[in-house]
Amino acid sequence: MSESSAARTIGVVGAGGIGLSVAADFVIHGFGVVLVDIDESRLEKSRDELSRAVLYGPMLRTALPRVPVEEALARTVFTTRLEALASCEFVVENVTESWDVKRGLYRELDAVLPPGVGIGVNTSSISIGRLAAETTRAPDVIGIHFMNPSYLKDAVEIMRGAETSDACLARVSGILEALGKSAVVVGDFPGFVSNRISHLFFNEAIRVVEEQGVEPATVDAVFKKCFGHRMGPLETADLIGLDTVALTLDHLYDSYGDEKFRCAELLRSMVKTQRLGRKTGHGFYQYGPVQPS
Amino acid sequence: MAHADREEIIQVVLDYLAQYDTSGTPGLDEDLFESGRVNSLFSIQLVGFLENTFRIKITVTDLDLQNFATVNRVADLVLAKSATTTGA
Numbered sequence: 001m002s003e004s005s006a007a008r009t010i011g012v013v014g015a016g017g018i019g020l021s022v023a024a025d026f027v028i029h030g031f032g033v034v035l036v037d038i039d040e041s042r043l044e045k046s047r048d049e050l051s052r053a054v055l056y057g058p059m060l061r062t063a064l065p066r067v068p069v070e071e072a073l074a075r076t077v078f079t080t081r082l083e084a085l086a087s088c089e090f091v092v093e094n095v096t097e098s099w100d101v102k103r104g105l106y107r108e109l110d111a112v113l114p115p116g117v118g119i120g121v122n123t124s125s126i127s128i129g130r131l132a133a134e135t136t137r138a139p140d141v142i143g144i145h146f147m148n149p150s151y152l153k154d155a156v157e158i159m160r161g162a163e164t165s166d167a168c169l170a171r172v173s174g175i176l177e178a179l180g181k182s183a184v185v186v187g188d189f190p191g192f193v194s195n196r197i198s199h200l201f202f203n204e205a206i207r208v209v210e211e212q213g214v215e216p217a218t219v220d221a222v223f224k225k226c227f228g229h230r231m232g233p234l235e236t237a238d239l240i241g242l243d244t245v246a247l248t249l250d251h252l253y254d255s256y257g258d259e260k261f262r263c264a265e266l267l268r269s270m271v272k273t274q275r276l277g278r279k280t281g282h283g284f285y286q287y288g289p290v291q292p293s
Numbered sequence: 294m295a296h297a298d299r300e301e302i303i304q305v306v307l308d309y310l311a312q313y314d315t316s317g318t319p320g321l322d323e324d325l326f327e328s329g330r331v332n333s334l335f336s337i338q339l340v341g342f343l344e345n346t347f348r349i350k351i352t353v354t355d356l357d358l359q360n361f362a363t364v365n366r367v368a369d370l371v372l373a374k375s376a377t378t379t380g381a
Contacts, residue, residue, distance in 0.1 A: 056337045059356040066353070149334075217315040224329040231332050239334070286312060287338060 009034060010175070011091035013082075013105070015046040017241055017279055018122060019094030021149040024053035027072045028064055028151055029179050034077045034084050043078045050076060057151045063180070064151060082112045090175060092120040092144060097247040099126060103134055110135035118168050120144035121159075124199075124240075124248040125191045125255070128161035139165035142172055145194060148239055157194050158183045190255035191248070198236075199248050203264050205233035209284070210266035216284040234284040238277030246271050296375050297347060302368045309342055310364070321365045326358070336361040343367070349374035 008031050012023040015037035023033045027050065035050075037043050054072040058064040077084060085091055091113065095101055102123070109119060118140035121128050132141035143159025156176060160169060169185070176183050186193045205219050220232020237245045246263050253261040270276070270283065277283030297305070307318060314330040325331050339361055340351050349371060360370045 052337070055353065056340070056356065059336065059358055060333045062358075215315060217313075221316060221329075235332065 008032065008178075009088050011036065011085040011088035012094065013037075013085070013091060013109070014094035014096075014122075015039075015042050015078075016094060016096070018146060018148045018150070019092075020046055020049050021053060021151060022092055022094060022122065022146050023076065024050050024057065024072075024149075025146075025151040025179055027075055028054055028057055028067055030065070030067075031178070032075045032077075034079065034088055036079055036082055036085060038080060040080060043080065046078060047073060053149065053151060057149075061152050082108055085109070085112055086114060088113075088117065090118050090120065090171070092122055092146075094122045094146075097124050097126065097244055097251065099130075099251075102126060102131055106131050106134040106141075110137060113137075116140065118142065118171060120172060122146050124195045124244060125251040127190065128159050128188045129163065132161050132163055138163040140168050142168050143188065143192070144172060144176075145192060147194075153181070155182045155184055157192055158185045159188050159192050160185055161188045191252050195248055196252065198233075199245060199252060200260060202233045202237045202245055203249055203261070203267070206237070206264040206267050209234070210264055238283035238285055238287075240277070241279055242267060242276045242283055243271050297371075299368050299372060302347070302371045303364055305346060306364050306367050309339070319364060322363050324362045325364075326362055333358060339367070343371055347371050347375060 010026045010031050011034045012019055012026070013036045015023070015035055023035045026033050035043070035046060037046070050072060051069045054067050054069055058066045091109065093102070093105065093109070095105055106119070113119070115137065119135070121131055121141065121143045122145060123143060124145070128141060128143040132138035135141060138161070141161060142164045143161065145157040145159065147153045147156070158169070158172065173183055190196065191199065208214050208219055209216055216234045220234050223229040223232040231239070246267050249261055249263040253263070274280050275282050278287050281287045303321065310319070310325070310331070313335060316330065319325060319328070319330055326333055336358055343349065344351055351374060355370060355374070360366055
């Protein structure tokens with residue numbers, strides 16, 4: 001770890017599945033991270049999850065640097081205070097996929113962050129321009145759609161809002177380069193390229209299970225074995241979190257008013273019963289025991 | 294289940310695998326990741342499962358995807374770790 005990289009600190013807001021993996025990605029690549037969440041118990045759990053990501057990341061992607069767990073934890077601040085973000089050069093926001101939650105947060109972030117500090121919106125579908133309008137720094141707000149787990153992915157989808165500046169885009173490209181990632185820049189429309197399309201096929205895959213009684217593993221096997229995808233749609237939905245998938249579909253449905261985005265009943269009922277995928281240990285598949293919080 | 298023999302280990306691993314892959318029993322030297330039976334994230338779950346089930350401690354130097362790629366290699370790892378883990 002060089003002195004210069006240690007001096008770079010990134011804020012990560014939201015310690016859910018994706019926020020945690022983004023934080024781990026930065027820590028693995030030598031950055032300091034200020035990880036903020038409103039939930040103390042969530043933050044406590046994050047220490048273990050961050051440790052595991054730092055430990056297992058290089059096994060899954062051998063190009064990743066191996067960082068001792070103690071060093072990773074020493075470089076990460078776990079806090080419930082947004083004010084702790086004031087020392088960060090850039091902030092990535094990963095809170096729940098809800099307009100009301102994000103909207104309030106952007107006003108608070110705008111008040112806490114020094115002028116010029118940019119905010120990357122890690123969202124599945126919410127408009128970058130709408131969130132930017134809640135701040136006084138619209139040119140510094142940009143969409144960065146990290147995929148989960150971030151540290152295993154080569155690229156991110158970048159959503160450029162109507163007011164996002166060239167300077168902001170350039171700065172984010174530089175940060176991504178430090179993570180060994182490239183960017184695919186798309187426009188600012190609901191679901192962007194990735195989720196407008198992927199959530200349709202997650203939803204359709206769920207309907208095949210619901211209506212035709214096909215086993216989830218069989219649906220996924222078609223994608224993996226026939227198409228050569230690394231993961232099937234139901235495994236991917238489990239990884240993202242079925243609550244996030246349902247919220248994204250609802251948002252797409254509201255935005256486009258198109259029946260094709262209507263959330264499958266099976267997905268709805270799984271969310272109601274907390275079968276949310278990997279994070280609760282049970283979705284379309286069973287997972288290892290969830291770490292006690 | 295400390296100090297299981299090779300046959301037992303293989304059976305336990307196959308049973309665990311069957312929860313995720315319903316397409317039949319793999320060959321013991323088949324690369325589970327390349328054949329698409331499981332994705333590489335499965336290896337993380339497998340590490341936790343092996344540690345708990347066989348009461349072994351898998352260390353950083355063991356964290357090589359190749360150690361988890363086939364049923365035989367998983368059995369090799371568990372046997373080697375069982376031999377070095379004391380007090381299990």
